Amino acid sequence: SPVNIAQFMVNTIAILEVSAHRKHINVNLSAPEELYMEADEDRLRQIFVNLLSNAISYTPEGGKVEVRISLTEQEQVRIEISDTGIGIPEKDLPRIFERFYRVDKARSRSSGGTGLGLSIVKHLVELHKGTITVQSVVGKGTTFILELPIMH
Numbered sequence: 001s002p003v004n005i006a007q008f009m010v011n012t013i014a015i016l017e018v019s020a021h022r023k024h025i026n027v028n029l030s031a032p033e034e035l036y037m038e039a040d041e042d043r044l045r046q047i048f049v050n051l052l053s054n055a056i057s058y059t060p061e062g063g064k065v066e067v068r069i070s071l072t073e074q075e076q077v078r079i080e081i082s083d084t085g086i087g088i089p090e091k092d093l094p095r096i097f098e099r100f101y102r103v104d105k106a107r108s109r110s111s112g113g114t115g116l117g118l119s120i121v122k123h124l125v126e127l128h129k130g131t132i133t134v135q136s137v138v139g140k141g142t143t144f145i146l147e148l149p150i151m152h
């Protein structure tokens with residue numbers, strides 16, 4: 001059934017409100033109000049909860065997370081999730097979507113993750129016939145960019 005993506009994202013961000021608030025991280029959303037897409041809501045939720053919880057986990061206190069949604073010329077929904085966090089070294093970028101891969105066990109131990117989140121995200125994005133890419137600068141932050149077809 002059609003999902004209002006802006007409304008959906010507001011609700012998804014609300015799920016993570018407590019963990020963001022605890023770290024004084026501000027989560028900002030910009031999205032067209034009347035953009036709908038055909039999608040499985042449970043899968044979509046899992047994708048964004050994973051990406052947003054990573055953004056919050058790997059961003060120090062007082063940082064910022066931004067979600068920007070737009071419609072591309074190819075009629076794809078483009079979703080950018082940016083953070084002002086620790087970033088990912090260039091050499092690790094090709095591997096972060098692998099199962100159990102974590103950049104640095106020492107630095108990320110406190111978050112207690114398993115390294116499965118992004119492999120699940122990638123799988124779900126592919127089920128939706130979409131794409132996911134990442135850009136990152138160590139010490140500055142990370143941006144994940146998803147493009148999902150409106151219908152698939």
Ligand code: ATP
Pocket residue numbers: 050054055058059083085086087088096101102103104108112113114115116117118119142
């Ligand atoms: P979990 O299975 O609980 O999600 P995880 O967060 O360690 O564990 P992934 O979500 O797959 O696993 O992420 C893999 C690794 O990529 C992380 O351990 C972290 O090193 C790095 N990473 C992911 N997202 C970010 C981000 N927004 N900023 C910095 N590093 C990140």
Ligand code: MG
Pocket residue numbers: 050053054113117118
């Ligand atoms: Mg994770």
